[in-house]
Amino acid sequence: MARPGTARLLAPVDGETASLADQAYYAIRELIVSLEYAPGDPISERDLTGRLGIGRTPIREALRQLAQEKLVEVFPRRGMFVTTVDVRDLARLCEVRAVLEPEAARLAAERATQDDLDEIRALIEELESGRRRSARLLIDLDERVHRTIYRSAHNHFLEETLEEYYALALRIWMMGLEQTTALRDAVEEHHSVLDAIARGMGPHAAERMRAHVEHFEDTMREVLLVQ
Numbered sequence: 001m002a003r004p005g006t007a008r009l010l011a012p013v014d015g016e017t018a019s020l021a022d023q024a025y026y027a028i029r030e031l032i033v034s035l036e037y038a039p040g041d042p043i044s045e046r047d048l049t050g051r052l053g054i055g056r057t058p059i060r061e062a063l064r065q066l067a068q069e070k071l072v073e074v075f076p077r078r079g080m081f082v083t084t085v086d087v088r089d090l091a092r093l094c095e096v097r098a099v100l101e102p103e104a105a106r107l108a109a110e111r112a113t114q115d116d117l118d119e120i121r122a123l124i125e126e127l128e129s130g131r132r133r134s135a136r137l138l139i140d141l142d143e144r145v146h147r148t149i150y151r152s153a154h155n156h157f158l159e160e161t162l163e164e165y166y167a168l169a170l171r172i173w174m175m176g177l178e179q180t181t182a183l184r185d186a187v188e189e190h191h192s193v194l195d196a197i198a199r200g201m202g203p204h205a206a207e208r209m210r211a212h213v214e215h216f217e218d219t220m221r222e223v224l225l226v227q
Helices: 020-033 045-054 056-068 087-111 114-128 135-150 154-175 183-188 190-198 200-226
Strands: 072-077 079-082
Touching: 020 045, 020 056, 020 079, 020 154, 045 056, 056 072, 087 154, 087 190, 087 200, 114 135, 114 190, 135 154, 135 183, 135 190, 154 200, 183 190, 183 200, 190 200
Parallel strands: none
Antiparallel strands: 072 079
């Protein structure tokens, strides 16, 4: 799992990947979510092969998966492009997350193991530390909180689905970093979610997580409307 200071977006939990296609997938997804490839940018298999040092076949497999996840769009005879983002995308994304994220928090409160609880309490302490963090490190902390909750739900179908939607939400957040000062508050909202999970208070954890997702939508809606 990424630790404070690394701020590597969306890397696998153990830092390892099983195949070249997996390596290409995580690397390209990070380029898109971090906005190094901005919405609407063209994507070249040849350029990615040179940039990542990975062959064309794994790159092609990774791009196919990213297209399924709505981060890449393919146009016949025109090529591949990073998908664009608008307010309608945000609303539809949050409709899904407002259902699934609270359910993950509720299940985590019921199913968290001792190891999960140790990690949750460590995150609570980190949130309470008052330590000043850059925007990128706040994003890193937000990601670690969400991924810990997903894993603690012990439902791999739900975890994989939420990982996909989190990547889409994170890209929107990266787009709004310079237009909003709400990042620190949004990350600190996780304190009440984690505390409820640690106390085994499933309904309360779900309620607080739903409020967090809705707050994210409201904040990002304002950002997208002024761009």
